[in-house]
Amino acid sequence: MTIEKIISEKRKSMGLTQQQLAEKLHVSYQAVSKWENGTSCPDIDLLPRLAAVFHISIDALLGYPSHSMTDYDKRYDRESYYWGLVPNTLCYEIMRLKPPIKPYKVLDIGCGEGKDAVFLARNGYAVTAFDISDQGLSKAEMLAGHCGVKVDFFRADIRDFRLQTEYDIIFSSGVFHYLPYALRMPAIDNLKAHTASGGIHAINVFVQKPFIPIPPDAEDGEFDAEDWKSGELFLYYHDWRFHKNEERIFDCSSGRVLHKHCMDILIAEKYSN
Numbered sequence: 001m002t003i004e005k006i007i008s009e010k011r012k013s014m015g016l017t018q019q020q021l022a023e024k025l026h027v028s029y030q031a032v033s034k035w036e037n038g039t040s041c042p043d044i045d046l047l048p049r050l051a052a053v054f055h056i057s058i059d060a061l062l063g064y065p066s067h068s069m070t071d072y073d074k075r076y077d078r079e080s081y082y083w084g085l086v087p088n089t090l091c092y093e094i095m096r097l098k099p100p101i102k103p104y105k106v107l108d109i110g111c112g113e114g115k116d117a118v119f120l121a122r123n124g125y126a127v128t129a130f131d132i133s134d135q136g137l138s139k140a141e142m143l144a145g146h147c148g149v150k151v152d153f154f155r156a157d158i159r160d161f162r163l164q165t166e167y168d169i170i171f172s173s174g175v176f177h178y179l180p181y182a183l184r185m186p187a188i189d190n191l192k193a194h195t196a197s198g199g200i201h202a203i204n205v206f207v208q209k210p211f212i213p214i215p216p217d218a219e220d221g222e223f224d225a226e227d228w229k230s231g232e233l234f235l236y237y238h239d240w241r242f243h244k245n246e247e248r249i250f251d252c253s254s255g256r257v258l259h260k261h262c263m264d265i266l267i268a269e270k271y272s273n
Helices: 003-013 018-025 028-037 044-055 067-075 089-097 115-122 134-147 180-195 216-220
Strands: 105-109 128-129 152-155 168-175 197-207 242-250 260-268
Touching: 003 044, 003 128, 018 028, 018 044, 018 168, 028 105, 067 134, 089 115, 089 168, 089 242, 089 260, 115 134, 115 168, 128 134, 128 242, 168 180, 180 197
Parallel strands: 105 128, 105 168, 128 152, 168 197
Antiparallel strands: 197 260, 242 260
């Protein structure tokens, strides 16, 4: 599909008029009309904002398929849940530090099949979650429906998605290795800027260690994945209060094959004036 058809179809599927889309992008409705009839294209600096409005990647906006999506769709194309249904331990630490005395806004980045997003929603948080895999999101929505909770799931790619609204809690597990080194600082700066005062980030990243073999599921084709160096994640949060900063080697059975990972684990709080 061409970009003009994608813009038109996405706009209509979201129930937006050309004027409403134009207002979100701070352009004229005539500009949107020209994009959709093919007489002009959006300026390059508008592409990230346009993709964010549609909850898609820039590649998808331009009509290119996502290889990473294909890989994870294959993993999630089964009745069972690839990562299981036990919540990540970071979820419990989120509850300890920021108990749901009110519906704190949570963003789950790279939610996969939704187990952590649904767990947090069941415990009273207002959860938004995105992933690159349509198959994963479909199973996540099924899980939320089965548990009787509402989660705002949408599709996006961490490499080009940027926040435009504020959250109290940002959570991500096993996803940031898809951020190339050049994108890490701008992406994290965006997340920090859109976190409420006193809010927290709970994030882990895979760390490269020469003595740990490549995990078997990585051999299935984890495109564009780049491990982090020990301590690298913590440096991006040097100006926040640390509640946890540790490195851990652990056994993992994702894909039903036992293997090891090394992760740096961070829980940090935005300084409250």
